Amino acid sequence: MDTSASTLAAPAPRRLRIAIIGAGMAGILAAIRLKEAGTHELVVFEKADRIGGTWRENTYPGLTCDVPAHAYTYSFAPNPDWSSFLAPGPEIQRYFEDVVRRYAIAPLIRFGCAIRSCRFDDTRRLWTITDDQGRDDDFDVVIAATGVLHHPSMPALPGLGEFAGACFHSARWDHGVALDGRRIAVVGSGSTGVQIVSALAGRAARLYHIQRTPQWIMPMPNEPYSEAQRAAFRADPGLIDEIRYGEHYTGLVRRFTRAIIDADAPEMHEIETIVRDNLERSVRDPQLREALRPNYRAACKRLIYSSDYYDKIQQPDVEAVVGAIECIEPEGVRMKDGSLKEADVLVLATGFQADRFVRPIKVRGRGAADLDAQWTPSPSAYLGITLPGFPNFFMLNGPTGPVGNFSLIDIAERQWAYIEQLLAPLARAECALVELRADTLRAYDERRVTAARRTIFGSGCSSWYLDATGVPASWPWTYEAFAEQTAKPQAGDYLFTA
Ligand SMILES: Cc1cc2nc3c(=O)[nH]c(=O)nc-3n(C[C@H](O)[C@H](O)[C@H](O)COP(=O)(O)OP(=O)(O)OC[C@H]3O[C@@H](n4cnc5c(N)ncnc54)[C@H](O)[C@@H]3O)c2cc1C
Numbered sequence: 001m002d003t004s005a006s007t008l009a010a011p012a013p014r015r016l017r018i019a020i021i022g023a024g025m026a027g028i029l030a031a032i033r034l035k036e037a038g039t040h041e042l043v044v045f046e047k048a049d050r051i052g053g054t055w056r057e058n059t060y061p062g063l064t065c066d067v068p069a070h071a072y073t074y075s076f077a078p079n080p081d082w083s084s085f086l087a088p089g090p091e092i093q094r095y096f097e098d099v100v101r102r103y104a105i106a107p108l109i110r111f112g113c114a115i116r117s118c119r120f121d122d123t124r125r126l127w128t129i130t131d132d133q134g135r136d137d138d139f140d141v142v143i144a145a146t147g148v149l150h151h152p153s154m155p156a157l158p159g160l161g162e163f164a165g166a167c168f169h170s171a172r173w174d175h176g177v178a179l180d181g182r183r184i185a186v187v188g189s190g191s192t193g194v195q196i197v198s199a200l201a202g203r204a205a206r207l208y209h210i211q212r213t214p215q216w217i218m219p220m221p222n223e224p225y226s227e228a229q230r231a232a233f234r235a236d237p238g239l240i241d242e243i244r245y246g247e248h249y250t251g252l253v254r255r256f257t258r259a260i261i262d263a264d265a266p267e268m269h270e271i272e273t274i275v276r277d278n279l280e281r282s283v284r285d286p287q288l289r290e291a292l293r294p295n296y297r298a299a300c301k302r303l304i305y306s307s308d309y310y311d312k313i314q315q316p317d318v319e320a321v322v323g324a325i326e327c328i329e330p331e332g333v334r335m336k337d338g339s340l341k342e343a344d345v346l347v348l349a350t351g352f353q354a355d356r357f358v359r360p361i362k363v364r365g366r367g368a369a370d371l372d373a374q375w376t377p378s379p380s381a382y383l384g385i386t387l388p389g390f391p392n393f394f395m396l397n398g399p400t401g402p403v404g405n406f407s408l409i410d411i412a413e414r415q416w417a418y419i420e421q422l423l424a425p426l427a428r429a430e431c432a433l434v435e436l437r438a439d440t441l442r443a444y445d446e447r448r449v450t451a452a453r454r455t456i457f458g459s460g461c462s463s464w465y466l467d468a469t470g471v472p473a474s475w476p477w478t479y480e481a482f483a484e485q486t487a488k489p490q491a492g493d494y495l496f497t498a
Pocket residue numbers: 021022023024025026027045046047048051052053054055058064065066067072113114115116145146147148149150192361396397406407408409
């Protein structure tokens with residue numbers, strides 16, 4: 001990359017002090033890459049006592065990834081031992097723990113260290129990071145890898161506090177609560193709610209799946225890998241590459257993102273046909289079928305992948321309750337139609353505050369620019385990575401990046417490769433600061449909002465994809481466009497301050 005500060009005469013290389021906030025999938029990735037480069041001093045701050053982020057916090061029954069496990073794997077650390085096509089959550093957590101061990105990242109991590117604020121000092125050109133104990137530390141560069149789906153969203157249901165049984169959010173599963181033979185109400189019909197209901201059917205005495213809006217369900221078989229298959233993956237990594245990079249999966253992703261960005265594309269009609277046929281074929285009772293028929297277009301909400309939900313919801317011990325909740329009573333869930341769904345356990349599969357990103361960390365950039373103010377009413381970042389006013393501050397999986405039915409590991413790897421290129425002129429001491437130009441983000445947002453309104457996410461449903469202004473917040477262009485635009489930073493997009 002040609003930087004405007006590159007005319008300086010061959011300065012000595014600089015050892016940067018770099019802070020990574022978060023030891024989930026993205027923070028681990030950045031730590032491994034920076035450790036391998038061996039050039040900089042590195043500290044990873046993690047508020048929990050273990051790595052893993054999403055996969056540490058979500059331990060609910062039935063959790064699997066919904067992209068092929070071999071695609072939900074770092075490109076540099078393939079895993080021939082995945083037990084099934086879609087790996088179970090605990091196995092994914094073990095994978096990340098194993099990678100951290102193999103790459104000896106743990107000594108770099110300060111566990112139990114929640115970051116409260118990041119303040120940029122214009123004079124010293126340093127970021128001061130403050131943790132929840134009030135300890136300060138100075139860094140040249142901050143990498144925020146604090147997650148997308150991290151802060152649970154609690155529903156504002158009247159009477160919630162008066163429920164007499166056990167009640168918890170799906171990301172705070174209480175494993176001390178018995179489930180077998182109990183009456184369980186699961187609220188929420190996103191991927192999590194669907195996975196929990198599919199896993200608990202047959203275990204609960206009575207299982208209610210309470211949903212304001214039913215979902216379109218894409219059938220997705222999840223076959224276990226045999227020992228022979230795993231041995232073959234070990235012997236020939238090309239077989240893993242075939243799953244991950246082969247036409248079958250990449251073609252699916254390509255067609256899927258084309259469908260998303262053009263609601264009239266043939267690819268979208270193909271998706272609609274599959275999910276409609278799935279509903280028609282799988283749900284026998286016409287009344288239940290109509291109750292489970294969404295009144296919005298497929299993929300408007302994040303598409304649900306499941307091979308067994310429709311089977312499970314038709315079991316005699318399971319009831320789909322489609323409608324609005326009036327309130328929670330000590331005995332159970334009172335629906336607006338007056339019915340009471342009596343329950344011993346209430347599971348809130350109500351998702352996450354998907355607009356938080358780095359927040360609630362207070363981030364103050366150049367001239368005390370306030371991130372919270374900049375992100376009101378809704379957050380944005382160029383390619384999900386950088387912001388004007390916040391020099392040497394980079395995000396992984398930040399706002400407006402692609403979040404959909406494909407591997408976020410691939411997205412984070414692309415973003416990291418982009419960030420590495422922005423760190424290079426700093427490390428060569430060609431400049432002290434790299435900062436996105438304000439007009440770069442402005443032009444990006446203008447194009448992005450126009451394109452976002454045309455995506456399937458903007459086709460008339462409510463979902464966590466929509467920001468506070470009702471605009472879909474996810475990347476509104478193709479997957480190929482994301483790959484292209486993150487391949488190489490354009491020097492003209494940035495200010496390089498010597
Ligand atoms: C139930 C569920 C299923 C999912 N399934 C898939 C899937 O199948 N495929 C897919 O691609 N994606 C999936 N995702 C998305 C998933 O979040 C990402 O794939 C990935 O795990 C995100 O990694 P991350 O490191 O960006 O964030 P996270 O995993 O959220 O990690 C962020 C880390 O930062 C730490 N942190 C946050 N704030 C602070 C702070 N102030 N101080 C210190 N530490 C902090 C957190 O404790 C956490 O460890 C799923 C998400 C959920 C919730």
